[in-house]
Each structure stands twice: as C-alpha cells, then as structure tokens.
Amino acid sequence: MKIRHLALGILLVLGSAAYGQVDTAAFSQIRRAGMGSSQIPHLAHYLTDVPGPRLSASAAYLKAAKWAVKTLKSWGLQRAALEPWGTFGKQWELEDFSIIQKKPYVLPVTAYPQAWSGSTKGRQQGGVVLLSSQQARDTVYLGTHQDDLKGKFVLVAGRQVDPDFNTRPALHRLTDAQLDSIGDTHMLSEADITEYGRAVKISKRADELFKSSGALAVLSAGGANHNGAVFVQGTGAYKPGAAETLPKVILSFEDGQRMRRLIMSGHPVELALNLQARFSAADVQGYNVIAEIPGSDPRLKSEIVMLGAHLDSWAASTGATDNAAGCVVMMEAIRLLDSLGLKPKRTIRIALWDGEEQAMYGSYFYVQKHFMDKAYRLKPEHAKISAYFNLDNGSGKIRGIFTQNNERIKPIFETWLQPLHDLGARTVTLRNTGSTDHLAFDWAGIPGFQFIQDPLDYETRTHHSNLDSYEHLQFEDLKQAAVIVACFVYQAAMEEQMLPRKPPEKRRFLFDGY
Amino acid sequence: MKIRHLALGILLVLGSAAYGQVDTAAFSQIRRAGMGSSQIPHLAHYLTDVPGPRLSASAAYLKAAKWAVKTLKSWGLQRAALEPWGTFGKQWELEDFSIIQKKPYVLPVTAYPQAWSGSTKGRQQGGVVLLSSQQARDTVYLGTHQDDLKGKFVLVAGRQVDPDFNTRPALHRLTDAQLDSIGDTHMLSEADITEYGRAVKISKRADELFKSSGALAVLSAGGANHNGAVFVQGTGAYKPGAAETLPKVILSFEDGQRMRRLIMSGHPVELALNLQARFSAADVQGYNVIAEIPGSDPRLKSEIVMLGAHLDSWAASTGATDNAAGCVVMMEAIRLLDSLGLKPKRTIRIALWDGEEQAMYGSYFYVQKHFMDKAYRLKPEHAKISAYFNLDNGSGKIRGIFTQNNERIKPIFETWLQPLHDLGARTVTLRNTGSTDHLAFDWAGIPGFQFIQDPLDYETRTHHSNLDSYEHLQFEDLKQAAVIVACFVYQAAMEEQMLPRKPPEKRRFLFDGY
Known part of the structure; x- marks a missing residue:
C-alpha cells in the first residue's frame, strides 16, 4: 500500500510539474478589482427582480437570457448569443x-x-x-x-x-x-x-x-x-x-x-x-447563453476554458441563490478577466444554462452537441476544451473545489489555490459532487468542476423556496467567489497544457431514467 | 449601605416567616398529573385551529370564549361565564x-x-x-x-x-x-x-x-x-x-x-x-371568560387567588403562542387543581382576557370594575384578592418569576419555587416586566405577576406573525408551565395570609396615552 502511494505521489508531482507557476500578479489584479468595484449587486437585480422567476421556456427566462447576452456584448465579449440546445417543451x-x-x-x-x-x-x-x-x-x-x-x-x-x-x-x-x-x-x-x-x-x-x-x-x-x-x-x-x-x-x-x-x-x-x-407550445426550443473572450495566443486560442452556471430557476420566487448567484459570479468573473486586459491565451467561454432544474438539459445537450454524442462518440471539439468550472450551490463563498476523483488535477488545483487561501478557500478534495451542470462535462471525460461553497441558508431556507430572493444573496461571498473563479479560469487559460483528463464514462443521465 | 442591607434582610426573613411551609405532597401530586396525562394538545387545538384567529370582538373570539366556558364547566368549575367588561368596539x-x-x-x-x-x-x-x-x-x-x-x-x-x-x-x-x-x-x-x-x-x-x-x-x-x-x-x-x-x-x-x-x-x-x-357594531361589548374553584375553608373562601392569560389574538394566524399558550396553561393548571381533589382553602379564579392586543382592555377594566376605580378608589373586593398570576410570553417553559419590585414577595416565592428547581425554574427576581395583563393588578396594588419564560422563537418568528400556529407550540414546555402555575396558585390559596402588597400607584395606562 505504501509503495503504491509513493509511486502515485511521484506520478502526481511529475504530473503537476508539467504545469506552470501561478501568475500571482494577475491574481492580485483580479482580487483588487473583484473585491473593489464589483458589478454583482447590479447584475443580481437584473437577473432576479427585473425579469422575475426564470422558469425554463418562460418569457422571463428569455428576457433574462437576452439581457445577459446584451450585457456580455456591452462588455466587449465576442459571439454573445442565445444558442439553441434542442427541444425543451412548453x-x-x-x-x-x-x-x-x-x-x-x-x-x-x-x-x-x-x-x-x-x-x-x-x-x-x-x-x-x-x-x-x-x-x-x-x-x-x-x-x-x-x-x-x-x-x-x-x-x-x-x-x-x-x-x-x-x-x-x-x-x-x-x-x-x-x-x-x-x-x-x-x-x-x-x-x-x-x-x-x-x-x-x-x-x-x-x-x-x-x-x-x-x-x-x-x-x-x-x-x-x-x-x-x-x-x-x-x-x-x-x-x-x-x-x-x-x-x-x-x-x-x-x-x-x-x-x-x-x-x-x-x-x-x-x-x-x-x-x-x-x-x-409556440417555441419548444431551449436556449443557453454563450459568449467568449477570444484567446490571445495564436497557438492556443482554438482551445477553450469554460465557466458557467444555470440561468433557469423555479417559479415561486426569483431564483436568487438558485442560481442567479452562480450566473452573476460567472458573469462578474468573465467581466473581470476581460476588463483587466489580462489577455488570456486560450479562449474563455461563459455558458448560462437552460433547463437545469428539470434535468440539466441545457448543459447535457450542449455537451452532446459539441463534445460527445449520445452514442459516446467524441467530436473534434472534445480535444479542444481544457476545463469547465461551475457554481450552483447558493450564495456561499468558495471554500475549495471538488476534483471528481481526478488525482492528477488535485496537485494542480492545490498550486492554483495556494495564493487564495487567505480568502477562505484551501480545500482541494478528490471527492465528487453532482446534481448540476459540470456533470455532463465530467461524464464526457472533460475536466468539469463544481466549487465547494459555504452552505449559508441554502438548504434550509432558499433552495427551491418562496424565499429565494435578492435579499438572501450575500454579496461579499459572491465577490470572493467571482475572484476565485476568475483566477482559476485565467490560470487554466494560461497553462502550457490543457488539464489532465479522466476517460469518458458510459453513464446514465437523470432523464435517462424516465 | 451594609447596615441597611442587613436590616432589610431581617425584615425579609420576618416577612416570609409568616408564610407556611410548601405542601410538597400536593406539589408532587400536581407534578405527576401535569407531566403525565396532560390535556394541553387537545386544549390548544380547540383554542387555535378550531375557532381560527381570536381577534377581539370577532365571531372566532366568542366561539373560543364560549368553548372555554363550556370546557371549564364540564370540568366542574363554578360560575363559569362570559363576563362583560365594558365597551370594546366593532x-x-x-x-x-x-x-x-x-x-x-x-x-x-x-x-x-x-x-x-x-x-x-x-x-x-x-x-x-x-x-x-x-x-x-x-x-x-x-x-x-x-x-x-x-x-x-x-x-x-x-x-x-x-x-x-x-x-x-x-x-x-x-x-x-x-x-x-x-x-x-x-x-x-x-x-x-x-x-x-x-x-x-x-x-x-x-x-x-x-x-x-x-x-x-x-x-x-x-x-x-x-x-x-x-x-x-x-x-x-x-x-x-x-x-x-x-x-x-x-x-x-x-x-x-x-x-x-x-x-x-x-x-x-x-x-x-x-x-x-x-x-x-351590533355588539360593541367586550367579554372576559371567568370560572372558579370555590375555596374549601369557610374562613378563607371569600378570598381569591387569580390566574389568567389573554384569550384574544391578532388575525394573521391562530394566535398559538400569543396567547393560546398562556390560556391552555392556565386552563390546564386549574383543571389539575380541581381534578386532583386538593381542596384549596381560598377560592381560585381563572380569567381569560379580552382585548389585550389592543391595550390590555379586558384585564384593566376587570380590575377597575372589581378592585379600584378610575379615580383610584379601592372597592371592597380589593381587600379579598391575594394575587394574580399571568402567562403571556409564548410557549417557553417557566424559568422563574418577576416580583415587580415587591421585596417582601421575593423570599416567599423562593420558598415556593425551591421544590421546583429541577424543572428548570429557579429565578425569583425583583425586576419588573410589563406589556401584559398582570400590570392592571400591579397598578392597583394587588400582587400581580408574570412568570419568566424561555423565549424560544417567540420574538423571532411567532409573536404577532403569520406563523403563530399550533405547530410552534412546545408541549413539554407548556406542561411544565402548567405544573408550576398550579403549584404557585395552590400555595397562594393555602397560605395562612394573603400575599404582601405594594401600595397602589397612580399610573397611566397605555390607552390613557391616546
């Protein structure tokens, strides 16, 4: 057992040795901007109060999605658009x-x-x-x-x-x-x-x-x-x-x-x-929101790093912690990366997903369309995506990240997270977390991750409840999360190599059950 | 300062020495019955769910009041009736x-x-x-x-x-x-x-x-x-x-x-x-609920010990913790005293008050009618009431009692409370508490007391809220409270002397302010 652990240790060290140093100057820039002049309260108002509950396929969902496209465009992001993912329903x-x-x-x-x-x-x-x-x-x-x-x-x-x-x-x-x-x-x-x-x-x-x-x-x-x-x-x-x-x-x-x-x-x-x-049933089509910061390195710009969160919500309140929180963090993270002129080498793509509450439809069909089809056949884009980062556990700040049992990722993320320990995030676990949109990527063998978040009152009060409203958001937590996501996405976009992978899995998805 | 304290100490000892020993056998009987076959959940259902919100002057208030009269009568209490106290309103x-x-x-x-x-x-x-x-x-x-x-x-x-x-x-x-x-x-x-x-x-x-x-x-x-x-x-x-x-x-x-x-x-x-x-405005009259256990001692039965709580509530829920809780405790306490055949010497009278939420009308006008008029003139009954005990701070168990700065009461209550310490009640404070129905008695120079209660979620969740419903009652707490109230009322009914008094005060009442 011990010899095996030692061998694994050496392998891990070699594995992470192939990844570069953390760009602490960029991290500092991101931290200063993110903890300072945050757009998060403004974004949250326009994703919750203004459209109303963002039930999949509803007018409010489309209003929020179009507002997100417009906002991402206004920041200078490229290819900002609604991207149809398939048939949702009524x-x-x-x-x-x-x-x-x-x-x-x-x-x-x-x-x-x-x-x-x-x-x-x-x-x-x-x-x-x-x-x-x-x-x-x-x-x-x-x-x-x-x-x-x-x-x-x-x-x-x-x-x-x-x-x-x-x-x-x-x-x-x-x-x-x-x-x-x-x-x-x-x-x-x-x-x-x-x-x-x-x-x-x-x-x-x-x-x-x-x-x-x-x-x-x-x-x-x-x-x-x-x-x-x-x-x-x-x-x-x-x-x-x-x-x-x-x-x-x-x-x-x-x-x-x-x-x-x-x-x-x-x-x-x-x-x-x-x-x-x-x-x-006039338009049964579902739509994700997509936008990009094009990569600056001619050699690496065809490769992408994705970040995302689901945009849809249930209908008894305005879906603030589930999951406007994740959306505003991701929007703020990409805004920070874009506005700071950091020139990431790889292309950075944000996705705000549709239909997560019903069965993670938006992300699943996006992955099926772009990366691996239903018969588990890989598509060309599969070789070009380094990682996907997700946030969907409420308004709590980031305390670490789940690596979904990818042992080669663990030391890499530990290196990235080290300069962020003082923000309260220090845990990189091999454990898995599920029930949200990184799963479709993980299933396709693409490094897909959900951060560990403080639970706050998510499970007890706001998650799928009539209290899931703007005042239950904790803005200091969301700012911290945006900073950490931006640092991780930036670092993934700058590394010489894409992140190490697990093989794809032939696994049933939730909606395969019915 | 020290000499003054010593003198006060001697006075207090002399004061309490005039009061008899606690009837521990009776206390034990009350404890066994009260913690065992309690009627509290049943009473609470019939004071909350069944009539609905007991807003003063409403049909539900009268329904609850009449049900209380009927229930008190069915237990064998005497003179159970609605007693008009004056004009409430619409x-x-x-x-x-x-x-x-x-x-x-x-x-x-x-x-x-x-x-x-x-x-x-x-x-x-x-x-x-x-x-x-x-x-x-x-x-x-x-x-x-x-x-x-x-x-x-x-x-x-x-x-x-x-x-x-x-x-x-x-x-x-x-x-x-x-x-x-x-x-x-x-x-x-x-x-x-x-x-x-x-x-x-x-x-x-x-x-x-x-x-x-x-x-x-x-x-x-x-x-x-x-x-x-x-x-x-x-x-x-x-x-x-x-x-x-x-x-x-x-x-x-x-x-x-x-x-x-x-x-x-x-x-x-x-x-x-x-x-x-x-x-x-067909009937602008307000009504309290009154019932008695007649005293058993020919010499003392003209004297009374009262216990009470307000029956009215606000209207967004069924007023469970404010104050069906107090009513069921007082009803259960008098049921215990009656059903155990303890033969209290003085007459014990229960009052369930009307109009407390507006300005403690029911208790104030009851005191004015029976004990001291608006011009501070004492009535004959004033000499015949030993004490009034009240409960109105939610569903929390009793942790002690406020003596309203009556220094001669403190050692007496300490003696009474001693055998009940293991129930979690051990504090007898000289401090005052207000905002409920014992105040009218206190104001008239009649020993009137409110118990110290555990706050539970009264101030944070249920007090005057839409959540003031049956499921927020804590029955083990209410049983304990009924036992302690019954012991105190019993002891007050058995002492050779009535409780020592403070002089009446010429004090404004809440509704004198407008």
Missing part, C-alpha cells in the same frame, strides 16, 4: 392566482402553484379531502377512491416531523473539520436514477387518476416545519405531448398542517382557489 | 382576500390584511407608488402629495437592514447567566406612553390623508429580513365612531423589498388586490 405563464380558506373560517393561505400546473375553471370553492403522502402515490388506492375525490380539493399532508427546527441557525459556514472530512455530495447512483424514474412514472399515473376523479386540485404541504419557507417545484407537463395535470399547489407547512388537523378532528375545511396559467 | 370579519403582483410579471405575493382594515371596491388593480417609512408618517408630505397617491397602491418600505438574520438560531433558551442578570423587560415609561399616543395620533391623521388622496390601499413591508414570517397587527378602526381606513395590508419582507427595488430602478409595479371585510 412555455407556462402564470396569469392569476389566489387561494383562501373559507370554512370553518376565512383565513389567508400562503401557497404557490407548482410550475406547469393546470388551471382551475375560474375561481372554484369546495371541500377538502385529506390523503396521506402514501395514499397520494398509491395508484390502487386512488383508483378505488375516485368518487371520494370528485369535486373536492385533495390535500396531501403528512404528520409534523420536526417541531423544533429553529434550534439550529438556519445559516452556517463550513468548519475546517467539515472541510477536511468532506465526502461525495449530491451524487445519484444508477439505483437512484432507476428509483427516480419509477417515482416519476407513479406520479404521472397518480396525476391521471386525480384528473379522472374530477377533483378540483391537488394541494400538498411539506411534512417538516420550515417556518415560512414554502418549497415549490413543478410538474412534468412541460414536455411536448404531456397531458395537463389538475391544478397543483404547494401550501405553507402551517396552512397545510392546520387543515390536516381540522379534518382529522372532524371539522370540514373549504377553500377557494383560482389558478390561471397559460401553456404555449 | 367586530371585524375578513370575508375575502387576494393579492398578486401583475406587472412587470405575475407573481404570487405573501401578505395579510391588517385587522380592522377597510375594504377594496371589489378587486382592484393599479400601479404602486413607493414611500419611505418616514414619508408615510409625515403629514405635511402626505398633504402636499395627495395627487401622486390617487388611484395607486401606496407601498411603505424601508431599506433592508438585517441581511444575515439566519446566523443565530431563531429559537433560544435562557442561560443561567442570562437568568442571573435579568433586567426589567417590556416596561413602558410615562414618556413611552406619551410617545405612543403621539404616534397613534399621527398614524390616524396619516390614515385620513391616505384616504382623502384616493389611494387604493396602503401596503407595508417590514424593514428587517424575517425569512418568511410576516408580522401583522391592526388599525385603530375597531373603536366605536372611528373612521374606516383604506385597505391596509402587510407584505412579506421579500415581496415588499422586491417591489421597492423594482420601483427604485425604474420598473413600474402593478398589483391586484381584493380585500373584503365586514364591520359590525
């Missing part, structure tokens, strides 16, 4: 929404429609029937209880599970000990993908049964006490040809649990709901 | 409510009407004008900008002040050090009352100016990031003869701040609002 625009408890007493209800929900027939009022989470996905139960649901609102609510959620701070930062022992995060196994596919099929069948029952709508309330945060995603009805579901709404924990308890103690509940949404 | 019933952002994009808005808000003329849509908090109470500004407000929604929103609210746990318990150094809490000085009166007058004048401007409604958003908790109180339009205000709505911090930023960057905002509320 546009869904919320036109009106209201919900209120009418009986046993009138009380405002905090709730949000699921994206791609169906509409009510005008404003509808009716009684509420309660189903457990288990009953709501038991297609045999739903099949034999169709009459019970007819003309009713179906409330899917489990028992309260976490009554003292508030004892821990909702926001936290990683300790040194946590960084030292960081493991694989957000990774899906083949079994997970199979299970996910099974759950999607059951959910689709349950949606059909809810619809055939003549129920008015399906209302769900979380089982855990999130103290005012309502976590809302969407239906699968965006897919071309998919059937429209019943109106589907997520209630706040407090509203859903109150209704559950009332029904359990024999007090009938009535609601009034109005949900009007417009579906359009 | 009933206000919310009938319908919806609000949504329509431009620059459609987005659900989390918001709640202020209690006693006026109604919109059906559903109204219009643009939003932004006022700072300062402009909104500047009657000169409002007078000269009437035309700007006409036909608009007025948004009152300040800049974000606390962006990292989540770094501290929202819920906390008092440490020994905090208990040792506890100070006066929630006390209003004469100057505060004067200032409050001034603010109420300005607010009333501003409401008139908003109304005369022809604005559609006044929407306010908090200035601090409360992460999904919306804090909502009411207007003064409950008063007989008071003018109806414009519709008044509180927006979530996130929604309000987004609109503020949009307007500031030149992006017009439009909303649609429907607020329908019904005012009634």
Whole structure:
C-alpha cells in the first residue's frame, strides 16, 4: 500500500510539474478589482427582480437570457448569443392566482402553484379531502377512491416531523473539520436514477387518476416545519405531448398542517382557489447563453476554458441563490478577466444554462452537441476544451473545489489555490459532487468542476423556496467567489497544457431514467 | 449601605416567616398529573385551529370564549361565564382576500390584511407608488402629495437592514447567566406612553390623508429580513365612531423589498388586490371568560387567588403562542387543581382576557370594575384578592418569576419555587416586566405577576406573525408551565395570609396615552 502511494505521489508531482507557476500578479489584479468595484449587486437585480422567476421556456427566462447576452456584448465579449440546445417543451405563464380558506373560517393561505400546473375553471370553492403522502402515490388506492375525490380539493399532508427546527441557525459556514472530512455530495447512483424514474412514472399515473376523479386540485404541504419557507417545484407537463395535470399547489407547512388537523378532528375545511396559467407550445426550443473572450495566443486560442452556471430557476420566487448567484459570479468573473486586459491565451467561454432544474438539459445537450454524442462518440471539439468550472450551490463563498476523483488535477488545483487561501478557500478534495451542470462535462471525460461553497441558508431556507430572493444573496461571498473563479479560469487559460483528463464514462443521465 | 442591607434582610426573613411551609405532597401530586396525562394538545387545538384567529370582538373570539366556558364547566368549575367588561368596539370579519403582483410579471405575493382594515371596491388593480417609512408618517408630505397617491397602491418600505438574520438560531433558551442578570423587560415609561399616543395620533391623521388622496390601499413591508414570517397587527378602526381606513395590508419582507427595488430602478409595479371585510357594531361589548374553584375553608373562601392569560389574538394566524399558550396553561393548571381533589382553602379564579392586543382592555377594566376605580378608589373586593398570576410570553417553559419590585414577595416565592428547581425554574427576581395583563393588578396594588419564560422563537418568528400556529407550540414546555402555575396558585390559596402588597400607584395606562 505504501509503495503504491509513493509511486502515485511521484506520478502526481511529475504530473503537476508539467504545469506552470501561478501568475500571482494577475491574481492580485483580479482580487483588487473583484473585491473593489464589483458589478454583482447590479447584475443580481437584473437577473432576479427585473425579469422575475426564470422558469425554463418562460418569457422571463428569455428576457433574462437576452439581457445577459446584451450585457456580455456591452462588455466587449465576442459571439454573445442565445444558442439553441434542442427541444425543451412548453412555455407556462402564470396569469392569476389566489387561494383562501373559507370554512370553518376565512383565513389567508400562503401557497404557490407548482410550475406547469393546470388551471382551475375560474375561481372554484369546495371541500377538502385529506390523503396521506402514501395514499397520494398509491395508484390502487386512488383508483378505488375516485368518487371520494370528485369535486373536492385533495390535500396531501403528512404528520409534523420536526417541531423544533429553529434550534439550529438556519445559516452556517463550513468548519475546517467539515472541510477536511468532506465526502461525495449530491451524487445519484444508477439505483437512484432507476428509483427516480419509477417515482416519476407513479406520479404521472397518480396525476391521471386525480384528473379522472374530477377533483378540483391537488394541494400538498411539506411534512417538516420550515417556518415560512414554502418549497415549490413543478410538474412534468412541460414536455411536448404531456397531458395537463389538475391544478397543483404547494401550501405553507402551517396552512397545510392546520387543515390536516381540522379534518382529522372532524371539522370540514373549504377553500377557494383560482389558478390561471397559460401553456404555449409556440417555441419548444431551449436556449443557453454563450459568449467568449477570444484567446490571445495564436497557438492556443482554438482551445477553450469554460465557466458557467444555470440561468433557469423555479417559479415561486426569483431564483436568487438558485442560481442567479452562480450566473452573476460567472458573469462578474468573465467581466473581470476581460476588463483587466489580462489577455488570456486560450479562449474563455461563459455558458448560462437552460433547463437545469428539470434535468440539466441545457448543459447535457450542449455537451452532446459539441463534445460527445449520445452514442459516446467524441467530436473534434472534445480535444479542444481544457476545463469547465461551475457554481450552483447558493450564495456561499468558495471554500475549495471538488476534483471528481481526478488525482492528477488535485496537485494542480492545490498550486492554483495556494495564493487564495487567505480568502477562505484551501480545500482541494478528490471527492465528487453532482446534481448540476459540470456533470455532463465530467461524464464526457472533460475536466468539469463544481466549487465547494459555504452552505449559508441554502438548504434550509432558499433552495427551491418562496424565499429565494435578492435579499438572501450575500454579496461579499459572491465577490470572493467571482475572484476565485476568475483566477482559476485565467490560470487554466494560461497553462502550457490543457488539464489532465479522466476517460469518458458510459453513464446514465437523470432523464435517462424516465 | 451594609447596615441597611442587613436590616432589610431581617425584615425579609420576618416577612416570609409568616408564610407556611410548601405542601410538597400536593406539589408532587400536581407534578405527576401535569407531566403525565396532560390535556394541553387537545386544549390548544380547540383554542387555535378550531375557532381560527381570536381577534377581539370577532365571531372566532366568542366561539373560543364560549368553548372555554363550556370546557371549564364540564370540568366542574363554578360560575363559569362570559363576563362583560365594558365597551370594546366593532367586530371585524375578513370575508375575502387576494393579492398578486401583475406587472412587470405575475407573481404570487405573501401578505395579510391588517385587522380592522377597510375594504377594496371589489378587486382592484393599479400601479404602486413607493414611500419611505418616514414619508408615510409625515403629514405635511402626505398633504402636499395627495395627487401622486390617487388611484395607486401606496407601498411603505424601508431599506433592508438585517441581511444575515439566519446566523443565530431563531429559537433560544435562557442561560443561567442570562437568568442571573435579568433586567426589567417590556416596561413602558410615562414618556413611552406619551410617545405612543403621539404616534397613534399621527398614524390616524396619516390614515385620513391616505384616504382623502384616493389611494387604493396602503401596503407595508417590514424593514428587517424575517425569512418568511410576516408580522401583522391592526388599525385603530375597531373603536366605536372611528373612521374606516383604506385597505391596509402587510407584505412579506421579500415581496415588499422586491417591489421597492423594482420601483427604485425604474420598473413600474402593478398589483391586484381584493380585500373584503365586514364591520359590525351590533355588539360593541367586550367579554372576559371567568370560572372558579370555590375555596374549601369557610374562613378563607371569600378570598381569591387569580390566574389568567389573554384569550384574544391578532388575525394573521391562530394566535398559538400569543396567547393560546398562556390560556391552555392556565386552563390546564386549574383543571389539575380541581381534578386532583386538593381542596384549596381560598377560592381560585381563572380569567381569560379580552382585548389585550389592543391595550390590555379586558384585564384593566376587570380590575377597575372589581378592585379600584378610575379615580383610584379601592372597592371592597380589593381587600379579598391575594394575587394574580399571568402567562403571556409564548410557549417557553417557566424559568422563574418577576416580583415587580415587591421585596417582601421575593423570599416567599423562593420558598415556593425551591421544590421546583429541577424543572428548570429557579429565578425569583425583583425586576419588573410589563406589556401584559398582570400590570392592571400591579397598578392597583394587588400582587400581580408574570412568570419568566424561555423565549424560544417567540420574538423571532411567532409573536404577532403569520406563523403563530399550533405547530410552534412546545408541549413539554407548556406542561411544565402548567405544573408550576398550579403549584404557585395552590400555595397562594393555602397560605395562612394573603400575599404582601405594594401600595397602589397612580399610573397611566397605555390607552390613557391616546
């Protein structure tokens, strides 16, 4: 074992020895500019408040994407454009929404429609029937209880599970000990993908049964006490040809649990709901945002270093931490590299991805189009991309980077990160992280990375919730992240060699499961 | 100084020596029953979920009050009844409510009407004008900008002040050090009352100016990031003869701040609002709930020991921690004393107060009716009441008691509390606490006390917010509180003497200020 480690050590040293020294002067320039006159608050406002929720295929998504193209162009970037990546599906625009408890007493209800929900027939009022989470996905139960649901609102609510959620701070930062022992995060196994596919099929069948029952709508309330945060995603009805579901709404924990308890103690509940949404299949095409700083070295400028983040969001808020945060960091990083006149040798390309929230569509199909097709055949551009850097875990500053088990990368990134230790980033781990857009690159054997970020209140409050708004962004963290991303991208663009690779993998993607 | 302290010490010892030993057998019986077969979850459901928000004078308040009377009677308590305390004002019933952002994009808005808000003329849509908090109470500004407000929604929103609210746990318990150094809490000085009166007058004048401007409604958003908790109180339009205000709505911090930023960057905002509320002055009378366990000792049964909490709540949620918590503790305490057959010598009387949230009306006018009139003349019953115990600081367990600077009480309560130390309650402080119903008793020279409670998430999440619901109650805390209250009330009912008093004070009450 020890001899093997020693040999590996020598190999690693040789591997990294082929990479040049860090350009500390450039790093210093980037740090000064990035921590100083940052554009981040301005960019964040124009990616969140101004367009609204950037649901894939929505008018707001396109507005944000076009604004990004215009902004990147205005900074002098080249080839800034929307790049179609393939078929996404239907546009869904919320036109009106209201919900209120009418009986046993009138009380405002905090709730949000699921994206791609169906509409009510005008404003509808009716009684509420309660189903457990288990009953709501038991297609045999739903099949034999169709009459019970007819003309009713179906409330899917489990028992309260976490009554003292508030004892821990909702926001936290990683300790040194946590960084030292960081493991694989957000990774899906083949079994997970199979299970996910099974759950999607059951959910689709349950949606059909809810619809055939003549129920008015399906209302769900979380089982855990999130103290005012309502976590809302969407239906699968965006897919071309998919059937429209019943109106589907997520209630706040407090509203859903109150209704559950009332029904359990024999007090009938009535609601009034109005949900009007417009579906359009006029343009089912999805679009990523792409722009470049052309490389300055005639020998290396055909090679590219990419950075990116997904631009789309869910619809209950304006997707500030998921993932305007990543987009503004990447935009700011490329702005810094461009505006400082650092003349990177390789071409630097930014991508803001579409459809990440549904199944990482934008990045996956971009990789398929440019680098490796669905049959795992490499394309010429595959030999010309050095690396892809991604950010998608909220507003937290960068504490290090996952190398996705690429042992030859580790010493290189350790060298690059060394002058940035004082910014709080010092961890280069061999571990993997998943569930976002670097995976498509990693899968294709292209060095693709997601940085380690402080969690802040991402998992507890903002991620996919109604609180994912501008005021939950932490600008000092985002500035730091932009500086580190800019340094890494710059260094990758300046090294004599492209980054060392792992072989491509024949691996299923999330949406291969269903 | 030392000699004075010594003299005081002797006096205190003599003072407490006149009081008997703690009945530890009774305390043990109370503890076993109270920590065991508690009725608290059941009582809490029937005071929160079942009636809904218990706004003073509302149908829900009366429903809850009548349910309490019926329940107290069913336990065998005597003289259980609604007791009118005087004129409160108008009933206000919310009938319908919806609000949504329509431009620059459609987005659900989390918001709640202020209690006693006026109604919109059906559903109204219009643009939003932004006022700072300062402009909104500047009657000169409002007078000269009437035309700007006409036909608009007025948004009152300040800049974000606390962006990292989540770094501290929202819920906390008092440490020994905090208990040792506890100070006066929630006390209003004469100057505060004067200032409050001034603010109420300005607010009333501003409401008139908003109304005369022809604005559609006044929407306010908090200035601090409360992460999904919306804090909502009411207007003064409950008063007989008071003018109806414009519709008044509180927006979530996130929604309000987004609109503020949009307007500031030149992006017009439009909303649609429907607020329908019904005012009634059919019964302007206020009612407290009263019930008794008659004393068992012929010599002492004409003397009473009271316990109580306010039954009314605000309207954005079901008032679980403010103050169904206090009511269920007091109900459970008197149930324990009654059901255990302990035969208290003095009469024990429970009061559930009305109108606390507006200005502690129920308790104040009860004291005025029974014990000391507005001209500070004592009534015969004044000589017959030993003490009043109150609970109104949320769901947190009892950690001790405020003696309101009554030095002769301190050693007595220390003796009583000693066998309860292991329940986490050990602090008897000379300090004062205010802002709730024991004050009326204290003011009249009747020993009136509020217990020290663990804060939990009362100030941070639930107090006057849309999250003040059943799932934020901590039942183990409430059980402990019921046990301690029952022990204190029992001991006060068994002592040979009534508790030592301070002289009555000629002090202004909150509502004397306006």
